[in-house]
Structures are given as C-alpha cells and as structure tokens.
Amino acid sequence: MSLRYALLALLSAEPMTAYEVSKQFGASVAHVWHAPDSQIYPELRRMAEAGLVSVTRVEGGPGGGKKRYAMTDDGRAALRAWMNTPAPLSRPRDPQYLRAAYLDWADPGQAREFLLAHRDYYREQAQLLEAVLVTLHERTHPTLIARFRHVPEPERARVVAFRCFAFQGLVDRAKLEVAFAERGLALLDEVAGPPGRS
Amino acid sequence: MSLRYALLALLSAEPMTAYEVSKQFGASVAHVWHAPDSQIYPELRRMAEAGLVSVTRVEGGPGGGKKRYAMTDDGRAALRAWMNTPAPLSRPRDPQYLRAAYLDWADPGQAREFLLAHRDYYREQAQLLEAVLVTLHERTHPTLIARFRHVPEPERARVVAFRCFAFQGLVDRAKLEVAFAERGLALLDEVAGPPGRS
C-alpha cells in the first residue's frame, strides 16, 4: 500500500501525466520506495477509481491522448491520514545480509566479488544521494521547484528540512554499507591469510 | 526465494523438526530474513518435494508424528550454488524513510510519535543484536553449538568470523537508525521553535 502514498506524495507537488510521474518518481521518491512502470501505471488508475486523483485528458503535445493526474482533496486527506497513522516497523528481509552471515558457504573468490559489488553499489548510491541532497539544499530539485510554486515562503524551509533529513539519512546508510563491505573484505584477507604467505 | 536459502542455512547446522526450525529461525536467521510460521511450514514441505531436505517421521516425544528435516547433499549443493551466484542489489523499499521524507504532511505530534517509535524500536534491536553478537563471539549461541558438533576446530573460527561480521553490521545499522531518529526529533524542536518560546 505504500506505493499509493509514495505516488500521492509526488503528485502533491503538482499535477502530472503518468509518464512524468514515472520519470520524476525515479529522481525522488524511488530512493525510498522503488517501483517499476508496470506497477505505477495500474496503481494510478486504481487511485483514480478511488477518487484520490482526478484524471483529465490532455490533447496535443507529443503522443495524443495523455492523461493528467491531479491530487484531489480526498487524496490530500488520505495522504495526511496515512502520515498520521502509526505503522508497525517492517521486519528485516535482506538478502545481502543473509549472504553475508553465511559467507563461509561461498567460495572465497565469490565472497570477494559479492563484497566488492556491495561496496561499489553503495559508493555510487552515496554519491548519487549526495547529489540529490545538494539540489534539495539549494532548492534546485525539479520536484521541489514545482512544489514551491504553490507553497508560500514560510513553509518552504520546513519542507526542505524534512526532505534533507531523510536524504541525509539515506546518505549515511549508504556510507555505512560501504564501510560494512570494506570490513568484510578485510576479513576475507585475514581469514585467507595475507597474500604471499600461503 | 531467499526464504528457501535462509532455511537451508539454518538446517545446515543440524537436522530439526519444523517446530525447531521455526523457533531457532527466530533467534538467528530472522534477524536478516523474517518469516512467519505460515511461510516456514509450507516452504519446508516444498523443499522436501524438491529433494533439498529429507523428511523422517519421528515417533515419541511430545506430539506424536513430528517430521525431522535434514539437509541433503542436493540441499548443500543448492545452498553453495546460491551463495556463489551474484544477486542484483535489492532496490530500496522503506515505508519508514518514505514517511520521514514527507514528514511535513504529518501533524507535529504524530511526527514526534513516529520518530520516538523508530528510535525506541532500533534501540531495542541494537541491544538484542548485541546480545546475539556476544553469544556468537563466546560460541554459546544454540545454533552455533549444534553446528560445531560436526565442524572441525580449524573451520570454526571462520564460521564465527562471518556470523559476527554480519551481526556487527546489523548492530551498526540499528544504531544508525537511532541516530537518525534523534536527528529527526531535534529537527522537530527546531522547526517548532524551542519549547516555551511560542
């Protein structure tokens, strides 16, 4: 059900076509809640059926017959209600750490590959997230710009602060994963003995 | 599919009845891959059908007609193969951070509740995980004891090292979440203005 609220959060910035949703999603909300197009399109339709968003056909422009989705008052209320509803903390389900815990079952070479991939992925993520964080601080993030067109100045600082709070958390997490992988790599060297000392 | 390998990893320690699996699961693997009984029992049956585990009926003892599951050579091979197969990194899907990013939509009171719950949950998790970590270091963890009955001494250090590596990672993560929640709480105070200075 979170996808629904992830989409509402995005649409709260401004009305968009499904395609724009799908693209802007990738640049913001997807960092906390990934979803492929094949989930976004049907969910938008269901949200329209539920009255959380309104649909208006837009003619002209590239690809005739686009639909423009706009959050309704019901949608706004639903998002607010969800935000105010305490949710049970999600139980861990992490294939990466599952592997890490039982890495004695893997070939040493594969274990190294696994940890290198982990490190590199989160290094890249950290960079990417830091780049997003900068655009949030500078208020140059596209979705933020769109949102601020109808948010009065006094509230803007508050919005920026929460977005930055979350993205800083994501950056910290990514860096933690890098450190984790590096400790794992050091451990592999240790367990195998230092190179050249078979 | 990870559940299957989580269960194999657990059964690699020693043969167990489904009930023992379900209980020991909670004390070890569940920290990286949670699963309820209603998922464990059917999955064990499917694993037996696939020949990854063997089933023998055990009479006597409490509750006549228990089944004892033991990992087969095929199971061992499947676990090893899975461990050596690079898996794509899992995309983020985190309801907690989704909320955090859009906390401007929540009532300040609810936002505080949310962050307090987050902090307390991960504080407790950190404690719990640290307790598990100690039993791993000391080699008093039940599953580890069972496993070591058929693992020769020279390999034991390696096994302990990887388990500790993963659980230390989990502890670090939990602590990061506590720090995250605390930064959020500080932010709430800041945004609302310090108390007594309306």
Place this chain on the structure above:
DNA sequence: AAGAGCATGTAAATGGTTACATGATTCC
C-alpha cells in the same frame, strides 16, 4: 530512415501477509 525517448499499459507467476484452524503435552 533509424534510433531515442515519449506514452501506456497487460499477463502470469511468485512471494508474502493475515487470519484462521486444530489438537496434543507438559508444567503449575
């Protein structure tokens, strides 16, 4: 004229959650 990107999905399978269902045994 070809290729990138716009635009919109459907279908089938898998995996996971929630709620329910039942009966034995051991400890107090």
Place this chain on the structure above:
DNA sequence: GGAATCATGTAACCATTTACATGCTCTT
C-alpha cells in the same frame, strides 16, 4: 484443571516481479 507451549499447517488475499506489447514523435 488450566495455561503455556509444542506441533502443524490451510486459505484467501495482496503486492511485487518479470516479461511482454504497442505505437507515436522528435531528432539526427
């Protein structure tokens, strides 16, 4: 005798993944 816990699941539903499917428009 009652409570806890041992012991084993089923059924229905919901969410997610993967793969496929189609056709337009703008740029080079």
